[in-house]
Amino acid sequence: MKRGFTFLMSALLFSLGASADVLKIHSSFESQTSPELTIIKLADGRNAFWDRSDVTNVTLSELKEHKGMIQIDMDENQKVLALNLVNGFVDDEESRTTTSVGMVSRFELGYQPSILASYSVAQTVLNSFNTSTIEGAQCYDKAHRWVYDEHKAYATKLMKMFLFFSDDYIARYTYPWWFHAAPFAYLRMNNETTERIMDPTFSQYPLKLKIWTDLFMKNKVECKSIDKYSGYSRNPQGGDCFIQRVSMYFWQPKDLEAFENTGALKSNFIPWEIDWAYEHGFGTRKPQ
Numbered sequence: 001m002k003r004g005f006t007f008l009m010s011a012l013l014f015s016l017g018a019s020a021d022v023l024k025i026h027s028s029f030e031s032q033t034s035p036e037l038t039i040i041k042l043a044d045g046r047n048a049f050w051d052r053s054d055v056t057n058v059t060l061s062e063l064k065e066h067k068g069m070i071q072i073d074m075d076e077n078q079k080v081l082a083l084n085l086v087n088g089f090v091d092d093e094e095s096r097t098t099t100s101v102g103m104v105s106r107f108e109l110g111y112q113p114s115i116l117a118s119y120s121v122a123q124t125v126l127n128s129f130n131t132s133t134i135e136g137a138q139c140y141d142k143a144h145r146w147v148y149d150e151h152k153a154y155a156t157k158l159m160k161m162f163l164f165f166s167d168d169y170i171a172r173y174t175y176p177w178w179f180h181a182a183p184f185a186y187l188r189m190n191n192e193t194t195e196r197i198m199d200p201t202f203s204q205y206p207l208k209l210k211i212w213t214d215l216f217m218k219n220k221v222e223c224k225s226i227d228k229y230s231g232y233s234r235n236p237q238g239g240d241c242f243i244q245r246v247s248m249y250f251w252q253p254k255d256l257e258a259f260e261n262t263g264a265l266k267s268n269f270i271p272w273e274i275d276w277a278y279e280h281g282f283g284t285r286k287p288q
Contacts, residue, residue, distance in 0.1 A: 022071050022086055026178070026253075028063060029236070031171045038063070039170055040072075040080070041178045043254075044138050047170055048072055050080040058083050078176050111247045111267075114156045116187040119196070122206040125150055125158075125185065126198040133201075134283040140181045140252050141281030142201065147183050147248040148274050158183045161197055162244045162253065163213060163223065164232040169240040173218055179253060180216060184209075184245075209243070217241055229256035251277075 024043035031037040038060060040048040052060060063070075066085050073082040116122050129146045147158045163180045170178060182199035185206070196206035202215050213223050223241035226232060232242040249266035250256060251273050258264045278286045 022069050024069055025063075025066070029167050029171075030060075032168075033171065037171075039167070040070075042072075043252075045140070045177050045179050046078060047176055047178055048074055048078055048080050049174060050083060055080050055083050058085060077174070112157060113159050113186055113247070115193055116156075116185050119187060119189055119206065122185050122187045122196050122198065125156065126200060126204070126206055128153075129183075129198070129200050130282065131200050133281055137281040139201070141277040143181045143183050144251050144273065144277040145281055146198075148269055148277070150183075151248065151269075156185075158185050158198075158248045159195075160184065160246050160248055160250060161209070161212075162246065162250075162256070163216065164236075164242040164244070164253075165216070166232075166238070166240050166242070167236040169217075182212070183248070213241065213243070228260050229253065230260055233257065 026041040026043045028038055028040045031039060034051075036051055036053045038050045038052060040050055040063075042048060062085065063083075069086040071082075071084040071086050072080060074080055116125065128150065130149065133142055143160055147160065150156045150158060161182055161184045163182075165175055165178055169175060182197055182201075184195055184197045186193055186195055187206075188194075195209065197209060197212040198206050199212060203212070210222070214220050217223070217240065219240065221240050223243045224231070224239045226242050226244050229244065232244070244256065246256065247266070249269060250259075251266075251270075255266060259266075275286050278284050
């Protein structure tokens with residue numbers, strides 16, 4: 001069964017509760033206004049706020065040089081209560097990345113996202129998303145299952161929108177995330193092709209881009225559109241927020257980085273990533 005569409009030729013919530021876990025670091029930076037505050041961007045999308053005058057068993061230079069995992073305890077505001085460096089540990093997700101090399105291809109032209117026939121079709125797609133998520137489910141896992149389920153059921157090829165928050169914005173508002181992801185669709189409205197974000201965690205309706213970003217931007221600024229992940233990662237102070245449109249196959253920012261650095265473009269769904277998204281986002285197994 002297919003929903004009505006033509007083709008265009010050519011994706012969190014993060015738990016804000018107390019946590020204690022072994023996690024990967026994405027990066028870190030020092031607050032410009034609070035000299036003792038370091039903000040640690042965790043790979044799962046959260047920010048950890050480390051007051052180095054309170055937690056002193058690890059030095060800033062040790063953290064910067066560390067290439068492994070960290071064990072981190074945070075309160076409900078994601079303030080670091082305890083921090084330890086972990087050596088020689090690879091988490092389950094990271095250990096699997098080498099198994100997917102054969103399923104990742106070099107750059108290929110021709111990803112053809114579906115153009116939904118109307119706004120009502122987009123609403124139907126949004127209504128079909130399973131929102132029975134578990135506590136602490138991450139946005140990228142939710143978005144990955146939603147686009148996968150829609151594609152499997154109706155062959156629809158959705159897109160994902162990544163929203164990145166700048167270092168200045170994170171520090172200014174003590175913002176708990178450094179990125180968010182949600183599905184979006186192209187659709188026909190008033191004889192034109194437009195886009196709508198479908199993010200059921202925050203809205204029961206498909207949203208225009210600016211309305212969606214305003215849900216997260218306290219100052220309601222216009223977010224810069226970037227074509228490459230480095231537009232954010234190499235210039236995290238260059239504005240308050242950045243948006244990047246990608247195909248439904250991209251799962252996490254590490255995929256965007258790998259694509260830019262090596263040309264590895266995901267051109268299909270990787271089974272273990274879908275299994276991971278089902279388990280860690282919804283506490284269920286993918287139907288066979």
